[in-house]
Amino acid sequence: QSALTQPASVSGSPGQSITISCTGTSSDVGGYNYVSWYQQHPGKAPKLMIYEVSNRPSGVPDRFSGSKSGNTASLTISGLQAEDEADYYCSSYTSSSTNVVFGGGTKLTVL
């Protein structure tokens, strides 16, 4: 069982917006602004999409945005495109001995 809880799957049509939630505790998501999101296509390495809750690395489209409220972080993808179909993982620093925790991952299907 992962430390952070994500929905197993979400779907949307091209052009639509979707939001993926990531729920933790006050020891991780709620306690720190070190929430990040990764995109992973099948057979590929993860790619950093959002860091420190809402910041985008250079090269990531502004269709991707992040936010946080309490113990829940969210990744929103607007104007869905076919290439957005992938697995998405949230991650957070944690005050536990683990230091870093990941969510179980969400499979995004673009219909």
Next chain:
Amino acid sequence: EVQLVESGGGLVKPGGSLRLSCAASGFTFSSYSMNWVRQAPGKGLEWVSSISSSSSYIYYADSVKGRFTISRDNAKNSLYLQMNSLRAEDTAVYYCARDAGVGATPYWYFDLWGRGTLVTVSS
């Protein structure tokens, strides 16, 4: 080109050992904390271990503590993971990942990943 390339994976029997390597290029390796993150087949990501830029700070996940040892050689731009007493549940793709923070303090998110190396523990 900025990249990380893992090697050393393979098939090993339970109780056996394996040493993974990660070769870094295209950036100042000695300035960054580095990590190993693994992914069991069909499963999610799991952070395994972290080492600070000068090897002063080392951290392990509880699941590997006492069995795995992370190290680095800044002169060779290389990161290592010595894995002993391997178990079936250690079967995974092991990724080398760069911490996004420059300097001694990690940011605990990872902005550069290798393509991974597969470790299979089976009799």
